[in-house]
Amino acid sequence: MNEEKEELLFQLRFSSSPDRLKMVRALVGEAGRICGLDEADANDLVIAVNEACQNVICHAYGGDPREVIVLEFLRCGDSVVMKLRDFAPSVEVEKIKPRDIDDIRPGGLGTHFIEEIMDETAFMSPRDGGGNILRMVKKIG
Numbered sequence: 001m002n003e004e005k006e007e008l009l010f011q012l013r014f015s016s017s018p019d020r021l022k023m024v025r026a027l028v029g030e031a032g033r034i035c036g037l038d039e040a041d042a043n044d045l046v047i048a049v050n051e052a053c054q055n056v057i058c059h060a061y062g063g064d065p066r067e068v069i070v071l072e073f074l075r076c077g078d079s080v081v082m083k084l085r086d087f088a089p090s091v092e093v094e095k096i097k098p099r100d101i102d103d104i105r106p107g108g109l110g111t112h113f114i115e116e117i118m119d120e121t122a123f124m125s126p127r128d129g130g131g132n133i134l135r136m137v138k139k140i141g
Contacts, residue, residue: 004077009034011072016057016086017065024071025050028082031073035080036140045080045138048117052084052134055111060088060132079119079139087131091123 009031014020028049032042053069061067070085114121120137 006074006076006081009073009075011070013068013070015065016061016067016069018054018057021050021053024053028071028073032080032138035075037080037138041138041140044117045082048114048136048138049082049084051111051113052136056084056086056088060086060091076137078141079137082136083124084134084136085126085131090125091132 010027012024012027014024025046029042029046032045033039037045049071053071056069057063057065068087070083072081072083072085074081074083114136117138118136119139120135122135124133124135126133
């Protein structure tokens with residue numbers, strides 16, 4: 001983990017309803033541009049965060065719109081850091097992997113996009129127990 005000080009740009013707590021993702025995408029894109037990402041990288045960041053949120057909604061919460069997701073967007077040195085938290089049962093990290101890109105069928109490419117776009121991804125255990133935190137890092141420039 002980077003030893004530089006993290007600056008919190010925003011923390012957003014929102015319901016796990018797909019209609020909330022439009023707002024999340026707008027905030028992530030704007031925050032990425034404020035941090036110095038070019039338009040292409042800011043758009044890629046939006047794709048990665050959107051895919052991660054969709055995975056939480058579909059897989060962690062089974063589509064229940066009453067659950068909660070928390071997104072923290074931070075600047076740390078020459079990187080932006082997003083921490084996406086859910087309050088579902090802990091995931092088995094070794095079971096989360098992208099399917100083969102050549103396996104053509106609908107869905108299932110979210111983790112592939114996230115891994116391709118982000119410079120670092122890791123699951124963290126929440127300090128206060130319960131849930132999952134996906135930490136995603138994108139270098140600026």
